[in-house]
Amino acid sequence: MRVSPFPVGIQIETTSRCNAKCGFCPHPVVSKTEPQGVMEESLYRRLIDEVSEYPVQLLQPFLNNDPLMDRQIVARTEYMARKNPHAQVCITTNGALLNQDIAEGLAELRLHTIHISSNGLTGDTYRDTMKIDGYTVLRNVNTLRDCLRRRGSRTRLVVTAILMKRNRDEVALMREYWRSRGVEFYLNPLNDRAGNIDVAEFADMLPFAEPANQSQLHNWQMTACQSLYTTLAVLWNGDVVTCCMDWRRDNVMGNVRDATIREVWEGAQYRSIRALSDAGRLDERPLCNGCGHNRFSIQPDRLAKQLTSGADAQSERDRELLGTLVHLREQSPQLIQLGLMQ
Numbered sequence: 001m002r003v004s005p006f007p008v009g010i011q012i013e014t015t016s017r018c019n020a021k022c023g024f025c026p027h028p029v030v031s032k033t034e035p036q037g038v039m040e041e042s043l044y045r046r047l048i049d050e051v052s053e054y055p056v057q058l059l060q061p062f063l064n065n066d067p068l069m070d071r072q073i074v075a076r077t078e079y080m081a082r083k084n085p086h087a088q089v090c091i092t093t094n095g096a097l098l099n100q101d102i103a104e105g106l107a108e109l110r111l112h113t114i115h116i117s118s119n120g121l122t123g124d125t126y127r128d129t130m131k132i133d134g135y136t137v138l139r140n141v142n143t144l145r146d147c148l149r150r151r152g153s154r155t156r157l158v159v160t161a162i163l164m165k166r167n168r169d170e171v172a173l174m175r176e177y178w179r180s181r182g183v184e185f186y187l188n189p190l191n192d193r194a195g196n197i198d199v200a201e202f203a204d205m206l207p208f209a210e211p212a213n214q215s216q217l218h219n220w221q222m223t224a225c226q227s228l229y230t231t232l233a234v235l236w237n238g239d240v241v242t243c244c245m246d247w248r249r250d251n252v253m254g255n256v257r258d259a260t261i262r263e264v265w266e267g268a269q270y271r272s273i274r275a276l277s278d279a280g281r282l283d284e285r286p287l288c289n290g291c292g293h294n295r296f297s298i299q300p301d302r303l304a305k306q307l308t309s310g311a312d313a314q315s316e317r318d319r320e321l322l323g324t325l326v327h328l329r330e331q332s333p334q335l336i337q338l339g340l341m342q
């Protein structure tokens with residue numbers, strides 16, 4: 001594959017912290033062992049200044065964290081957007097810390113998209129899935145929506161949910177709720193973050209009953225990966241890791257405290273992992289091998305056939321869920337993303 005002269009998509013983690021404890025995310029576990037901290041302002045500015053010399057297309061001021069845990073996030077995102085007026089600047093947050101000031105600040109920036117990761121409509125579902133207060137998030141997202149509207153902003157406000165056992169009965173309501181407020185809503189599949197979530201916990205979160213879940217898990221051979229040629233991910237301390245799946249720093253490509261982004265991008269670590277990818281042997285790296293496993297996606301016809309054989313109450317509930325998903329997708333095909341339904 002052709003290597004872009006400079007990454008076209010860059011994620012910069014300005015703090016490692018997160019205020020939530022999502023059961024589906026490696027953060028609560030990994031943050032206990034991996035170094036934690038906040039990126040120095042001088043490093044952040046130097047990175048953004050370097051990025052501004054290239055025609056980068058997508059910039060995101062977070063990686064494995066919640067960006068609103070950085071008290072300077074509005075100022076930092078403003079700098080990112082101002083120095084890179086041609087890039088799409090997008091931010092993704094759980095929304096719990098999105099108070100009026102931050103909402104006004106972000107709305108002012110004319111970002112391309114603000115994604116809110118929201119996995120329920122009720123307080124109980126929120127507590128069980130993310131351990132944050134759902135009512136606060138709903139209020140905050142509505143506040144942000146109003147801030148954007150008042151400004152006539154073209155920033156997309158998008159709510160995304162992951163389909164899981166714990167929220168499966170709320171997805172139709174969530175879609176209705178956000179639609180009634182004029183906010184885009186998408187449903188994504190769960191994956192095990194390239195082996196970075198516990199296998200048993202992952203299996204427990206899948207939306208259907210067994211063996212339907214197992215039958216819908218896909219295992220792709222990750223022999224090559226385009227992201228190694230196009231995108232770069234920097235942690236708060238300057239470590240450049242493989243991608244957003246590299247929660248435990250399996251492959252550190254270099255550190256941008258001691259080198260420029262360009263030097264790391266062209267450096268030995270990147271050359272070596274790209275050589276494996278070019279040779280179709282990327283699965284020799286454990287992280288990349290794991291990345292192709294445990295990707296959930298629903299094959300509606302196959303699943304429907306499998307479920308008709310079960311006469312028990314659970315199979316009945318699973319059939320109902322499948323019916324809801326098929327119906328939602330018929331109404332708006334783009335609602336169900338990233339291969340949740342093949």
Ligand SMILES: C[S@@+](CC[C@H](N)C(=O)[O-])C[C@H]1O[C@@H](n2cnc3c(N)ncnc32)[C@H](O)[C@@H]1O
Pocket residue numbers: 018024025026062063064065066067092093094115116117160162188189190191192193197
């Ligand atoms: C790691 S979070 C970082 C940004 C922010 N803290 C948030 O939650 O939006 C980025 C996205 O990854 C999603 N995510 C986390 N774990 C996931 C998993 N196991 N499967 C699919 N998506 C996941 C989150 O829901 C979120 O939308």
Ligand code: SF4
Pocket residue numbers: 018019020021022025026027028064065066093094117130
């Ligand atoms: S998904 Fe986002 S909000 Fe949830 S624990 Fe992970 S980083 Fe935090």
